[in-house]
Amino acid sequence: MDIKDYGFTEDYIKTEDIEEHRTAARIAAVHKDRYQTVSDRGEGFARLKRGSWSGEYPATGDFVLMEYNEAGDSLICGLLPRKSAFARAAGPGRSRTVAANFDYVLIAMSLNRDFNTARLERYLSLAWESGGVPVVVLTKCDLVPDPGRYAEEVRQRAPGAEVITLSCKTGEGTEDVKRYFSKGKTIVLLGSSGVGKSTLVNTLCGREVMKTSAVRESDSRGRHTTVTRSLIMLPGGAMVIDTPGMRELGMFDAEEGINKTFADAEALARQCRFPDCTHTSEPGCALLRAVEDGTLDRKRYENYMKLGRESRYNSAPEEYLKEKRAKFRQIAKENRRR
């Protein structure tokens, strides 16, 4: 087995800088405190070396250095710098890395009751922030008579991202998706439970590598069939990280990603009269004017504002609250003056 086939390059660490008793490895799955790894020595398991860990823990897709142990679990002693990472909030001031070192983020959303453009904007913001290139995949297009209409609606909401309609049942769109799966590339699959992420992995593999199960009839919800994030090598040499559908996707440190997702709102924000416009009540606010005259969808505006607030709060709760208190003091002062 060659770690280079798993996407390892000297950008992560120069081979000459790896000490003799250490091996570069990629994390293929995380099982609580035990890590499934691939390296030049083959597939194996590893644990974190005690005492050498204080910061961020490895996530699926990460490259690490480990002390190889032939007889049992190897010891992970260092995390190599990431080229991309998808992280979500895990409470105020904390984040959790879902996957690392991928080239593309495939956001899957199915054309049944899962379809929700506000949620898509959430995924897109974190995806742009991750450093990978987002691609929107509208799955189960066999379930609706006019998938093109949905695709058009999504294109309006996802400037800069390709939108593909797919059905693993009829095979429609699989060729469009396959273009991203070239040798050496890593693709992370994200989306709610039941949208067909694992079904897509099986389709790409040509056999059943992942378990799948039917969604609930009443509301199209999935049953959280996939429970670990695992990196799978596909026949053509691309790697896919299949993930469990996330129940919550909180914004964390995602301002740049939000700005990319809402490029239209961002462009308007630059035209406001006041450079520090908060787009809530100021005269001369270009965003409010656009909502008023219908050029900017009200729901999209509201989501833009909401995701921004959430990101600022989750990334720096103390600072955010301080700013909020200062703003209310200012309003109170003005009211008194009036």
Ligand SMILES: Nc1nc2c(ncn2[C@@H]2O[C@H](COP(=O)(O)OP(=O)(O)OP(=O)(O)O)[C@@H](O)[C@H]2O)c(=O)[nH]1
């Ligand atoms: N009609 C239709 N059903 C599909 C399609 N793709 C997947 N499904 C079905 O959707 C259900 C859920 O698929 P999964 O692949 O398990 O979904 P998942 O996204 O991996 O779900 P979690 O692992 O729970 O996050 C299964 O019953 C699939 O057969 C499709 O293109 N068309």
Ligand SMILES: [Mg+2]
């Ligand atoms: Mg699954």
